[in-house]
Amino acid sequence: MLRLEGYEVWAAQSADEGLNLARLHRPHAVIMDLRMPLTSGLQLLRSIRTIPGLSQTPVGIVTGDYYMAQAQLDEIRALGADVRYKPLWLDELVMLARELLTAPVRE
Numbered sequence: 543m544l545r546l547e548g549y550e551v552w553a554a555q556s557a558d559e560g561l562n563l564a565r566l567h568r569p570h571a572v573i574m575d576l577r578m579p580l581t582s583g584l585q586l587l588r589s590i591r592t593i594p595g596l597s598q599t600p601v602g603i604v605t606g607d608y609y610m611a612q613a614q615l616d617e618i619r620a621l622g623a624d625v626r627y628k629p630l631w632l633d634e635l636v637m638l639a640r641e642l643l644t645a646p647v648r649e
Contacts, residue, residue: 547636557581561589568595571642573635576605576625584614587621598622600642604630 544551552567554560557578564572572590576583583603591597601623608627618625626638 543632543635544639547639549639557583557586557589560586561593564590564596565593569599571600571602571639571645573602573604573638573642576603576607576610584618587618587623591621600624600645602626602638602642604628604638 552563552569554563557580560572560574563569574583574586578586583605587601587603590599590601601621603618603623603625604627605625606628610625615625624638624642626634630638
């Protein structure tokens with residue numbers, strides 16, 4: 543959907559693939575799901591933050607989990623990510639991308 547809006551997008555089917563794409567492309571923003579097979583979005587976020595040049599890259603986490611533990615939500619926010627809840631409609635996804643890409647934090 544974001545490609546149709548003119549954004550350059552790299553999509554991953556797994557956290558490992560997403561991490562490799564982040565290392566390779568150094569994206570200006572990341573949008574990911576919180577729940578993933580084999581790992582969590584929180585673990586992926588922690589890993590992204592260790593990549594040189596991506597410690598401040600804007601990240602949006604999308605989730606259908608409306609009952610996150612406060613400690614988990616606090617850590618996500620401390621790591622500089624924004625949380626959005628599903629369903630995320632096209633206009634909301636585009637708005638999230640715009641917000642992330644206009645964030646002033648980029649190494």
